[in-house]
Amino acid sequence: MQAISWKGSYLSLLNQTLLPNKVEYIQCRDYRTVAKAIKNLEVRGAPAIGAAAAFAMVLGIRELAVRPELTDEKISVLAKELKKTRPTAINLAWAVDRMLGVVQRYKQDSDLLDKLEQEALLIAEEDKQVNYRLAQYGAQLFTQPTAILTHCNSGTLATVDYGTALGVIRRTWSEGNVSRVFADETRPLLQGSRLTAWELMQDHIPVTLITDSMAGWVMKQRMVQAVIVGADRITSNGDVANKIGTYSVAILAKEHNIPFYVAAPLSTFDFSMRSGDEIPIEERKPEEITFLSGVCVAPDGVPVFNPAFDVTPNSLITGIITEYGVLRTPYEISIEKLKAKKGDM
């Protein structure tokens, strides 16, 4: 199962809105279809939407190149359109900017389109490799069978392969150190029950599904010994934006003295922001809350607040697992050191 694969003339996306009931792929032959798929969460998860946007840039620029329209202005409009599909996960803007860098370097060359395709493939390949590396570091945190709670979906479906937080869990399981995974269902769109529980069951990793509101009680009963989640954006001070509900889980973990880890690649760090207060939080439509599987579950016209993400302050985070090792507090310093690596990429 792969969420995203490039077929040369189109991008194939596993339609995640239909899981776990149907496995169906969308063929994206133009960038608009990719943009729509990102917006509608048919492809979702920070690294996966980054890679999808990179391939959307290939499709978009190919389209512009067949007409006498390959101007800087048209390319910048395309990039802006893709970036605004989902504002919180920095991986998306990061991947689009990386593609723009290729345009700048090779725009006079006859093989610009090949160069763009190679770069998008590289972004996808790097994502896989980075996940394997961070999973290795993460697994070193566990030396005995541990029950781990996770929130949302940070697995193969959220990345190009393997996953970030779920990658760490996968690797730790393969080393015999996961006794069970507790998956929060993750209201309102149920990425935990529809995607994480499904993914783990496919791999025969023992998983128990709970509603978000059960996490505190499960911790109080000493049924979990660690929490690992992914991230959509991490600022220079170590504040972490992730799926709505993550902040509550982090507070619960602190109260119960349970380590709370975040797993994310370097592409999820936003060194331009000093703290989580600056992160744009996507708000989604009310119907995601007022309807469940097409059935209305709220009074008509009720005002709704539907932020898709929240920010967990660095003080609640035990460690941030990256492909360069596990960062510890004070995060301002460990992230400053990590920043130097970004130049190498």
Ligand SMILES: CSC[C@@H](O)[C@@H](O)C(=O)COP(=O)(O)O
């Ligand atoms: C490796 S995935 C990390 C995050 O992207 C994930 O936890 C998350 O919040 C995804 O949100 P989604 O709205 O499903 O795209």
